[in-house]
Amino acid sequence: MAEVEAKLAELGYELPPPPDPVGNYLPITRSGNVMWLAGVGSRMATGERIAGKLGAELTAEQGYEAARWAALNLLARMKAELGDLDRVTRILKVVGMVNSAPSFTGQAAVVDGASDLFVALYGDRGRHARSAPGMAALPGDTAVICDCVIEVDGG
Numbered sequence: 001m002a003e004v005e006a007k008l009a010e011l012g013y014e015l016p017p018p019p020d021p022v023g024n025y026l027p028i029t030r031s032g033n034v035m036w037l038a039g040v041g042s043r044m045a046t047g048e049r050i051a052g053k054l055g056a057e058l059t060a061e062q063g064y065e066a067a068r069w070a071a072l073n074l075l076a077r078m079k080a081e082l083g084d085l086d087r088v089t090r091i092l093k094v095v096g097m098v099n100s101a102p103s104f105t106g107q108a109a110v111v112d113g114a115s116d117l118f119v120a121l122y123g124d125r126g127r128h129a130r131s132a133p134g135m136a137a138l139p140g141d142t143a144v145i146c147d148c149v150i151e152v153d154g155g
Contacts, residue, residue, distance in 0.1 A: 004085035007121050008075070016045040016069075018076040022139070028081050033089070035081070035150050039097070040073035041142035042066035051141040054134075055104025058143055063106070066143035067096055067113030074114075074148055075121075082152060090151040091118045091128040097145045100134030107132040114146050 008015070019040050021027050029036050042050040042065075050066035052058045058066070071094075079085055096111030098104075111132035118126035128148070138145055 002084050002086045004088070004121050011117075011120060013072060014045060015076045015079055016043065016072060018080040019043060019073050027077055033151050033154055034092070035078075035152055037074050037077055037148050037150065039095075039145040039147040040070055040077065041138070041140065042069045042144045043073055043142075044069050049140060050143045052143055053099050053101045053104070053141075054106065054110060054143065055101035060106045060109050063098060063110035063143055064113035067111050067146060068117050070096070070144050070146035071114035071117045074146060078150065085121075087153045088122065088150050089125060089153055091122060091126045091148060092151055093129045093149040094118070095131045095147050097133055097135045097138060099138040099141065099143050100136075104134060107134045110144060111146070113144075
């Protein structure tokens, strides 16, 4: 088993099937060794989504888990495209959009659910630049949507 997937299993996670695009866009684009992954929501392995507004229906802890599932969906797309998660040489940037009630200000702690997973799997190569804006609404009332930019080996 590949190193990153072995770490994922140690953490108790299995990759869900990669999500299909839900509009007129590509799930991944690539230029040289840099890949941009389109946003994915907090869909769990069961297919059920974590939905609702942070600070209203959902707690920051539930949002953290939602962001972790968004990251797992990004990893599933990476695996489908690359065949091996060890081909990711660096997580460059993560954007985590958080479906937020007007008074909720814990977006950064929520998106840590994705960031912490990338660092746990990739170590220093998983440390990345990041944005974590609060949003008035997200498609399907999903709790968190994450996208990312990664660097991959030339193979």
